[in-house]
Structures are given as C-alpha cells and as structure tokens.
Amino acid sequence: MFNAKLKFIEASTNKDGSYSVPYWEIDSGIPGASLLISGAMHGNEVQGSEIIRRFKLLLEEQMIKGKCYLIPFVNPKALRRRQAHIDFTPGRSYSRDRENNLNCAWPGNENGSDTQRLAYAVFNSPIIKDATHCVDLHCWQSMRDSAIIPRYDNAESMTLAKASRLPFIIYKTEQKTKAEPHFPCLLSDYYNDSGRVGLCVEFSGQFGLDNQIIDYGTTAMLNIAKKLGMVEGNLEGNQELPCVINEHNKVDITAPVSGIFVRSNCEFGTKVSKGELLGHIFNEENLESYEITSPVNGVLFRYEHQYDSSLYSDTLSAYHAHTQKDEIIAEIVEI
Numbered sequence: 280m281f282n283a284k285l286k287f288i289e290a291s292t293n294k295d296g297s298y299s300v301p302y303w304e305i306d307s308g309i310p311g312a313s314l315l316i317s318g319a320m321h322g323n324e325v326q327g328s329e330i331i332r333r334f335k336l337l338l339e340e341q342m343i344k345g346k347c348y349l350i351p352f353v354n355p356k357a358l359r360r361r362q363a364h365i366d367f368t369p370g371r372s373y374s375r376d377r378e379n380n381l382n383c384a385w386p387g388n389e390n391g392s393d394t395q396r397l398a399y400a401v402f403n404s405p406i407i408k409d410a411t412h413c414v415d416l417h418c419w420q421s422m423r424d425s426a427i428i429p430r431y432d433n434a435e436s437m438t439l440a441k442a443s444r445l446p447f448i449i450y451k452t453e454q455k456t457k458a459e460p461h462f463p464c465l466l467s468d469y470y471n472d473s474g475r476v477g478l479c480v481e482f483s484g485q486f487g488l489d490n491q492i493i494d495y496g497t498t499a500m501l502n503i504a505k506k507l508g509m510v511e512g513n514l515e516g517n518q519e520l521p522c523v524i525n526e527h528n529k530v531d532i533t534a535p536v537s538g539i540f541v542r543s544n545c546e547f548g549t550k551v552s553k554g555e556l557l558g559h560i561f562n563e564e565n566l567e568s569y570e571i572t573s574p575v576n577g578v579l580f581r582y583e584h585q586y587d588s589s590l591y592s593d594t595l596s597a598y599h600a601h602t603q604k605d606e607i608i609a610e611i612v613e614i
C-alpha cells in the first residue's frame with residue numbers, strides 16, 4: 280500500500296496572478312517505470328479526470344514498483360469555464376489555435392498567452408523530465424468510439440496501446456519518430472520524440488461523463504500499469520482484439536450534398552454490412568433526401584459529420600447536425 284502525495288504546480292496568468300495545478304505522486308521507492316497520466320488538457324473533456332481518480336485508488340492498493348504522476352485537471356481554468364481552452368472566445372478555433380490550445384502548446388512560453396504560460400509551468404515541473412511514459416487522456420465527440428493513439432514506429436507505445444484493451448487503436452504508419460522534438464508539439468509527441476513513450480487516448484464524448492466508459496478507461500490504465508510491471512496480474516477487460524485503424528483500412532463516407540445528417544439505427548463500434556443504410560442527408564435547398572449506405576463490410580468507428588474546428592469558434596457547433604457537401608459523415612474500418 281502506497282499513499283499518493285498531493286502536490287502542486289504553480290502556474291500564472293497575464294492578469295490574475297498565480298494559481299495551482301494539483302497532482303498526485305505515488306512513489307513505490309522501487310525502481311521501475313515512471314508513468315505520467317494527464318487529463319482534461321481541454322476543459323470540456325473530463326472523462327479522463329474521473330478515470331484518473333479511480334485509477335489512483337487502485338494503484339495505491341496494488342502498486343509494486345515504479346512511480347506515477349497523476350494530473351486529473353491539467354487545465355483547471357478551462358475546466359471552470361466548461362470550455363476547451365482558458366481563453367476561448369468567438370472567432371477562435373478549437374484545434375488550430377496554437378496560442379490557446381494547450382494540446383499543441385508544449386513546451387509553452389513563460390511570457391506568452393495564459394495557455395502557453397500553463398504549458399511552461401507544467402513542462403518545467405519535475406514531472407515532465409522524470410516521467411518515462413506519458414498517457415494523455417482526451418475526449419472527442421459523442422458519436423465516435425474510444426480509441427488509443429500510439430506511435431506506430433515506437434514498439435513499446437504500440438505494445439501499451441494493445442495492452443489497454445480499449446476498443447480502437449488509431450495510428451498513421453507514415454508518422455515517423457524524430458531525432459528530437461519539433462516544438463511546439465503535443466505532449467505525447469514530445470515523449471516519443473525524446474526517446475521515451477507517449478500515447479493519447481480519446482474517450483467517446485465531451486462535456487459529460489459515462490460510467491461504462493469510465494469503467495473501461497480505468498481498466499485500460501490499470502492494464503498499462505500491468506504491462507509496465509508496476510502492478511501484478513493479468514490484463515482485464517475486453518477479450519476481443521482492439522480494432523486497428525490506419526490510413527490503409529479506413530473508408531471515409533462523405534456527404535453527397537449539404538444538409539442535416541440523419542442517422543439510421545446503426546451504432547458506432549459495431550459491424551455494418553455493405554449496402555446497409557447509415558442514414559440520409561436532408562438538403563436545405565431542394566428539400567430532397569439522399570440515402571447514405573455503407574460501401575463496404577466493416578466496423579463503424581465514427582458516425583457523425585466531420586467537425587472542422589477551423590471553421591467554428593465554439594465547441595457546441597460540433598454537435599450541430601448540419602454537414603457541408605463532401606464533409607466526412609462516417610468512418611468505417613474495412614474488414
């Protein structure tokens with residue numbers, strides 16, 4: 280039994296002075312992996328935060344070696360705003376705003392935006408240098424299944440992704456590990472490109488919490504700890520092999536016209552047959568409807584129109600049913 284210690288990273292904003300980012304450190308005192316798990320880098324993506332809380336209780340009981348850093352709320356100011364970023368105002372994009380999107384702001388800037396200052400504070404804490412493995416927990420929209428994103432040419436990253444037993448593994452075979460990080464970058468990329476191991480997880484659903492996802496997410500973190508030798512025991516959870524998605528087996532379904540995408544009764548994460556009805560587009564100009572069918576046999580991974588965050592200035596637009604012509608409305612892994 281090892282008790283987690285509560286510690287704090289001091290960050291600052293341009294106007295309101297300093298604030299604390301709390302984290303737990305669990306140190307067995309026995310050499311082993313040093314695992315960092317971070318959650319809610321985007322303040323509207325909170326499922327990982329509860330997963331970290333539950334994982335911490337299990338780790339305190341079961342840890343046999345190594346060290347763990349757990350940051351459930353990396354971006355507390357964005358969390359309190361219930362928004363993706365600290366400074367998320369109309370006209371600013373979710374993902375492509377390099378100044379305000381913490382996800383791609385690493386290693387930060389001491390004198391930059393509030394987000395860059397936060398990245399700087401966390402990056403220069405003892406955690407980032409000491410951790411040998413990083414798992415960064417995010418959430419994407421609700422109509423996409425949960426997936427873990429390893430680095431394809433980093434064997435240990437791939438091994439841990441499989442061990443997690445999350446439903447999907449996504450990677451790009453063309454993404455190669457660099458000799459050194461190219462800043463600014465994702466935190467997980469920093470780990471992979473600095474000779475360590477980094478993974479991202481995208482759980483299904485932003486803003487809220489789903490107990491089933493939190494359960495298998497907690498099991499996934501425990502499985503990763505087992506694979507790293509920090510915890511004893513067999514891997515748990517889904518016995519089926521995860522569905523692997525890469526650029527070679529993913530089939531994108533695009534909207535033939537603009538309109539609202541009305542889904543049929545298919546469910547993401549399940550099999551669909553060639554010719555099966557996925558839904559229809561109800562066009563706003565001629566009031567015609569256009570059926571959408573699956574062109575292949577496969578597993579439905581994404582079942583929503585593509586949210587191009589460069590076009591929208593708020594996260595709620597992601598949930599709007601309207602799609603533009605040629606936008607991706609579903610992704611199927613061909614089997």
Ligand SMILES: [Zn+2]
Nearest residue numbers: 321324417418
């Ligand atoms: Zn995110």
